[in-house]
Amino acid sequence: MKYRYNRDGEKLSVLGYGCMRFTKTGGTIDLAKARREILSAVERGVNYFDTAYVYPGNEEALGLILEQTGIRDRVNIATKLPQYLIRSSAAIEKDFREELKRLRTDHIDYYLMHMMTDYSQWENLRRFGIEEWIQEKKQSGEIRHIGFSFHGNTDMFLRILNAYDWDFCQIQYNYLDEHTQAGRAGLEAAAAKGIPVIIMEPLRGGKLVNLMPEKAREMVRNHPSGRSAAAWGLLWLWDQPGVTCVLSGMNSVEMVEENCRLASEAEAGIFTESDQAFIEKLKEEIRAYVKVGCTGCRYCMPCPSGVDIPGVFRCYNHMYTESRKEGRHEYAQTIGLAAEPGFGSRCVRCGRCEKLCPQVLPIRDLLREADRALRPLPYRIGIGVVRKILLRKPKS
Template sequence: MQYRNDRHGEPLSLLGFGCMRFKRAAGPGAAIDYPAAERQIMRAIELGVNYFDTAYIYPGSEELLGRVLQENGVRDRVNIATKLPQYLIRSASAIDRYFDEELRRLRTDHVDYYLMHMLTDVVAWHKLEELGIRDWIARKKAAGQIRNIGFSFHGNTDMFLKVLAAYDWDFCQIQYNYMDEHAQAGREGLLAAAERRIPVIIMEPLRGGKLVDLLPQEAKSLIASEAHGWSPAELALRWLYDQPQVTCVLSGMNSVPMVEENCRVASEAGVGCLTQADQGLIARVKDIVGKSMRIGCTGCGYCMPCPKGVDIPSAFRCWNQMYTEGKSAGRKEYWQVVSLRKEPAFATQCVRCGKCEAHCPQHLPIRNALPQADRDLRPLHYRIAGVVARKFALG
């Protein structure tokens, strides 16, 4: 296993264990298969994984991780990362209530890496500040109950940069893979964090498996024809490991063979592991995936800012995702990135001023495409649910 240092010089395994996708004993809704999960966690620790990521809202995950670590006496060999469900917080006392419950679930007296979960807008952070989160963090750090503070992010690049600058973070967590290179925080966000010497934890390196199982057959055949013999998963992981700004890559592993294979890659790959030919291969794979896209938006952002606040790149990216990965995937992404933001950014706010089209390098028909994208992304039941969710989550 290879390691890269956190902000304080502590080594983190290049591969982290994402504890959201453990198999359940009898399908969805059932309890996690404890013996199987225990074998996977312990094998990962044996192979050098020392970063385990969970969250308050992952059903059964915190309890299982805490039990495995305690019963096997390995708590001091790993770093636990978990998250405050900031979208559920309505009072200062609630912060302590959720945190204390997480400590009980995890059977520990401290959290090594604690995140504000799923920030999509800097307004959500400001809301926490009004409840005294800065002082709360300072107290928890002074007491040794939190060692590093960070945030996980779903939103656009501009908003990521605002959140990044809003506090002296110890680390951050972003969705990043070769298909999302210029989406959400993107490469620009990754480099901005590195400039501030803020370690970056990567989630969704395989887009929830979509860069493996749901790749077009043409892309799978192209990857298989290469002399390396890499699988689609290894290619995607190597693309991340090749970048020095990446500190740790989370993988939602749910079998011992998967743990062993991913640990092998994390032991062999690193900065400089991809040749120019390998980068060319990835570019060809992206082109193949792009054939099924709805609109040729590259996410460059030249159309922004929209005078009326429409998040044009996110709308088109999620619209494309509906056609490359399925309707539910694109709508879920749009829900996270746009629908839950404090300031509305929907395509329906477009007044057809044309400023975006004047700056678009691809000369896309943005004004005509936005209404169709919005209809696809937000059918009536999504709109109704969105109104309710925004009132609940944003206050």
């Protein structure tokens, strides 16, 4: 196992264990199977285990397994405050106490504000005294490191990143999402501040392995390196020095063994120019199935009407490269849950974007088409309901 370091010089395994994907049987986590997989990972040097308050049964399972096996002190537990559910200062403390109980521990090593999408969410937490609460917990040792996980656009990520003295952060990042969500710009901004970056969805939930177009699969099979699709995705991340730890939702001992083997090769700068060129060709092949030829260059931004043009097209393309459900979920989460949602419907057809687009895309027509596809009536209603819950301002 290779290791990189946090701001205190403590070692973090370059491969982290994403516990969300523990195997379930009849809706219940298979504890015996999860135990075998966790032990296998720890024996091979994995020391970062990620869970969350809202993953059903997940914290309880991890806590029980660590207690029964006596390995709590050999690992770092990362879990998350469901900031979108918080409505009072008391609720912060209540949820945290419940997490300690579930995890059967007296401290959390890495504690995150879960699923931040907009700066307004951090403002709400500040109104509830989150900064003072964090300071208290760090002084008592109940929280060792504080961070946030993020699912929004780059600009919002940078605002949140610069709003507090974070110890670490967690972003969705992979070679297909290089310039979306926090993106490479966010990764490098965090690295420039010396903030460790934890990577989630390194293989897009397995889609960069299981749902690749056939020609892309063939390219991987025929490459002289013999690397698997998963290896290309993981090594692309570890090649970047700003990446501290890559989470993998491992749910078999075989997967643990293979990913740990790959992690033993995890060196910054491991990719050659030829490797980088191959990744670019792989991306081109995958993107051949996209609906809109938007490269995410952002020359069209900012939109005077507040439309997140690259974000809309990214989600629209997800409907074709992955599934309708995935594209609509991405649209709802990353655009619909912003304080000022950049829906395509906000377009007033001024035409400024089309004059700036290097791809000469008919952006105005495509925005209307994309918004209709991404936000059919049930989704419009659902987004509205969720916005009222997650973005509701606290009473003063």
